[in-house]
Amino acid sequence: MTVTQQEIENRLWDAADELRVALPEAQYASVVFPLMFWKYLSDTWDHQHEEFLADNEGLNGLSAEEAHEIEYRDYQSFEIPFIRPGTVQQRRASWSSILATIAQPGLGQRVRASLLAIETANPDKFSRLFGSMTWTSEEVLPGEVLAAVMQAMDRTPKMHEGNMSHDVLGGAYEYLLKRFSDGSGTRAGQFFTPREVVELIVEIVDPKGFESVYDPTCGSGGMLIASANLLKSHGGRGYTLKLYGQEAVLDTAGVARMNLFMHNLTQFQIEVGDTLKDPRFKKPDGSVAQFDVILANPPYSLKWKPWASDPRALGGIAPQSTADWAFVQHMIASMDPKKGRAGVVLPHGVLFRAGQEAAIRQRVLDQDLLEAVIGLPENLFYSTSIPTCVLVFRAPGTKVAERRDGVLFIDASKRFTKAKNRNIMTDADIADVVSSYHSTFNADGSPVHPDGSGGLVARFVSLNEIRSKGNDYDLSVSRYIKQAATEAEDLGTLIDAYNLARAERQITEERMRKVLSAAGIEGFDE
Structure with a gap:
């Protein structure tokens, strides 16, 4: 049967909603995503197993070992093993097998044993995939609630390729991510960056086929997935990208891995650890690995333990009170020297x-690494209402000639639509910003084909102007396109003031005519 996007989303949310009696919404993801992925793996394994049996009816006298070898060579891409093999409690670590025991005590323990068995049996693919699994404890999530969640999720149609596409599966996963973020307040920022911010950064850094893409603070993996999706939408093959991510929170790293699998992206590596303290991707000489494309939404103004000394510390060491520039330094060090480019969203x-x-x-700036500064609207993010900006960097000497010795400034702060919980940028807003980024500019820094409508203004500013006295390397967007913004603001103010003054004048003149008429004075010319 054909499964609609709406149907699977509704069923999955019904399952998540069973948690309301036991957990705050901010914690739903840690339960729902492992269960959803477990069901996806189990449904896929069962589907392939049925095909194997149909194609090898009777198995023609094969031994169990021979049948196993053929199945996993030709049909299965991962293993779902038995838990407690060789005992009376032996059962396969699959969704359907454990669901059959749902009324028995110790459900959480059996679920945990099953997920651990799958991780252990597939170390190259699923190592630490399911996170800490603290929710399998009866003290955290009562067995009857876990049972209700599983029963509700079991009403979701079979999650295998023969029944639904990876586009539907991935879309359902993204739907839940957004739904959890809408309801989880400040915690949402740790695993979900708004779609429009992701798409804007990915459009600008523009990954190409077979390139490496790296997110040093990858959260749920949204930027890595968006890179593959963009390449696919441009006629390329998204699966050719080599995707790398590092995430400090174990459970969130698991969410990222599951997210990538759900989108049928298997050429990835997600590592767990503090990127600033312990970068997990390194060259044989111990220096940080380098990538073609780097993109990130790091935690803002994070307090950190500064490096005593580190090769990444270009220009100095960021203060303990905020690691913002430390993340930038890490990204710069991670850019491939021939074609590396990076996009990062940070506070102003x-x-x-x-x-x-x-x-x-x-x-x-003196090394001419910064290509662009894009001012974004306020209240775009789930975790903060402050306005943010996107910084775009290029590896030393790789800027195109017309962008050298200067920085492009784009003011997109007025390009948004108010929504229920936050502001959003529309597809048209994103397209206009990307178009401005790719514009050519006159000698005075103004666009050759200016289009400042709707609060979008761009200007290319020379490094000499940025260095000059009074500017002193300050990169505030309003400092360099202030005149255009002020003119637009003053025009609106003048129009409002004129309309108000005109109305007040008309009222005053009407009163004056009445007074003059009462005094017998005629012929007053309006």
């Missing part, structure tokens, strides 16, 4: 804060 403070951050900013 990185553009103008003094002290150690100013020293780093100066070195980055």
Whole structure:
């Protein structure tokens, strides 16, 4: 049967909603995603197993070992083993097998044993996939609630390729991510970046086929998936990208791995650890690995333990109070020297804060590594209402000629639509920003084909102007396109003031005519 996107989303949310009696919505993801992925694996394994049996009816006298070898060579891409093999409690670590025991005590223990068995049997693919699994404890999630969630999720149609496409599966996963983020307040930022911000950054860094893409703070893996989706939408093959991510939170790293699998992306590596303290992707000489494309939405103004010394510390070491520039330094060090480019979203403070951050900013600019600064609207994110900006970097000497010795500034702060919980940027807003990014500019820095409508203004600013006295390496967007923004604002103010003054004048003149008429004075000319 054909499964609609709406149907699977509704069923999955019904399952998640069973958790309301036991957990806050911010914790739904840690339960629902492992269960959903377990069901997906089990449904897929069962489907392939049925095909194997149909194609090898009777198995023609094969031994169990021979049948196993053929099945896993020609039909299965992963193994779902038995738990407690050789005992009376032996059963396959599959969804349907454990669901059959749902009324028995110790459900959480059996679920945990099954997920661990799958991880152990598939170390190259599923190592630490399901996270900490603390929710399998009866003290965290009562067995009757876990049973209700599983029963509700079991009403979801079979999640295998013969029944639904990976586009539907991936879309359902993204739907849940967004739904959980809408309801989970500040915690949402740790695993979900709004779609429009992801798409904007990915459009600008523009991954090509067979390139490497790296997200040092990957959360749920949305930027990596968006890179593959963009390449596919442009007629390329998204699965050719080599995807890499590092995430500090074990459970969130598991969410990312499951997300990638659900989108049929298997050429990836997600590592767990603190990227600043312990970068997991390295060259044989111990230096950080380098990639073609780097994109990130790191935690803003994170307090951290600064490096004592580190090769990544270009221009100095970021202050303990905020690691924003440390993440940028890591990304710069991780850019491939021939064609590396990076896009990162950060708070506006990185553009103008003094002290150690100013020293780093100066070195980055003097080496001509910063290509663009894009000011975004406020209240775009689930975790903060502050306005943010996208910084775009290029490896040393790789800027195109017309972008050298300068920085492109784009003010997109007014390009948004108000929604229920936050502001959003539409597809048209994103397209206009990307178009401005790809524009050519006159000698004075203005676009050759200007289009400042709707609060979008762009200007290419020379490094000499940024260095000049009074600017002193400050990168505030309003400093360099202030005139255009002020003119637009003043025009609106003048129109409002004119209309108000005109109305007040008309009222005053009407009163004056009445007074003059009462005094017998005629012929007053309006």
